[in-house]
Structures are given as structure tokens and as C-alpha cells.
Amino acid sequence: MNQPSISSPSARGPADHDIRTQIVAAANEHFSQYGYAKTTVSDLAKAIGFSKAYIYKFFDSKQAIGEAICTNCLGEMIAAVEQAINEDGLSPTERLRRLIRTLTTTGADLFFNERKLYDIAAFSASERWPSSQGYDARIKGFIVQIIREGRELGEFERKTPLDETVDAIHFALRPFVNPLLLQYNLDYVEEAPTLTANLILRSLMP
Numbered sequence: 001m002n003q004p005s006i007s008s009p010s011a012r013g014p015a016d017h018d019i020r021t022q023i024v025a026a027a028n029e030h031f032s033q034y035g036y037a038k039t040t041v042s043d044l045a046k047a048i049g050f051s052k053a054y055i056y057k058f059f060d061s062k063q064a065i066g067e068a069i070c071t072n073c074l075g076e077m078i079a080a081v082e083q084a085i086n087e088d089g090l091s092p093t094e095r096l097r098r099l100i101r102t103l104t105t106t107g108a109d110l111f112f113n114e115r116k117l118y119d120i121a122a123f124s125a126s127e128r129w130p131s132s133q134g135y136d137a138r139i140k141g142f143i144v145q146i147i148r149e150g151r152e153l154g155e156f157e158r159k160t161p162l163d164e165t166v167d168a169i170h171f172a173l174r175p176f177v178n179p180l181l182l183q184y185n186l187d188y189v190e191e192a193p194t195l196t197a198n199l200i201l202r203s204l205m206p
Helices: 017-032 039-047 063-086 092-113 116-126 130-152 162-177 192-204
Strands: none
Touching: 017 039, 017 063, 017 162, 039 063, 039 192, 063 092, 063 116, 063 130, 092 130, 092 162, 092 192, 116 130, 130 192, 162 192
């Protein structure tokens, strides 16, 4: 099924322009060292060696630069999920387990290994940036895909309306999927995927 894409940030100039790519790469490194909230466009201009006005030719705000970085980061997480759940021969039950496990572990890995980038993702979730909302929509799309397949194969119950089932699962996963919330649940990332998947799958039994 067609999945909604993670929204692109507001940018000026050609999307594939070398300078734009250079700005994003430099901003990524700068944010990784100093954090998103503490960095201004003037700071980035000095670090990159461009004028502030020149940067604004490609991005209309600091948020647009942050969006580009966040889109790339969340896109990598989505790619990891797609690879995990789209392997041939998996049952819907196993796809759901892999979805939950991969989302949790990739988020935790980002927190522990790229903390400043994680902070951008958490900030985007709190501010409801398009990149964060697009990421959330992709996750919900994966859930819809898996539940539909499970119902068609007789693996999952069909009495509950599909949207109600999907929303319930989506809500149940938020503490371990939403970057803003995951940071408060890191003590449970080892056992949470299995326990949460078991609970959800019991509720889906026909």
C-alpha cells in the first residue's frame, strides 16, 4: 500500500544543490556538538564560513535546517523498520513483533549514540514539525498494513473496527516510539518490545 512520506523541510533554491547539502551537513555536525536549541543561524554561518544572508537563500529559518536533518534521521529509522518487516515469509504476527522491536531499538540507539540528533527529533515531536508528523504517519501506515494482512489471513480478529484497532496499537506504542516520550522510558527498552507485542497480539486473537 502507498505510505505517506516524511514531509520535506521548507527550503529555498534547488533541492539537490551542492551548497544546500553542504549547509545541512555542517549544521548536522554543529548541532551534534552544541545542540539545536543553543545554536543560531549566525552560529551556523560562522561555522560554515557563509554569510547569514547566503544561508537564507537556501533555508528560510533555523527550523527548516533542523527539519532537513530530522527528515534524514527519521527516514533512516523508517528504512530500518521497512527492512525488518518486509522480509519474505514473515507472518503478520512476526511482522508486528519486528515493527515494535525495531522502532524501540532504533530510537534507543539514536538516544545513546547520537544524543544531540535525538534531541532534535524530540524537539520536532514536541513542536509537531512536519517531519515528526510524517514519521508518525508512516508508523501508523505500517500498523494498518500489518493488521489488514493479519485479518485477511485469519490470524487476527475482525470484529473490532480497523481504525479503532490501529489507533489503540498506535497509542500503546507511543511511550517507546515517540522521541519525546522514549527518553523517559529507557529503563524498559529491553523488555518493553516483547511485553508490549505479547499484550497487543493477545488482544488480536480471533
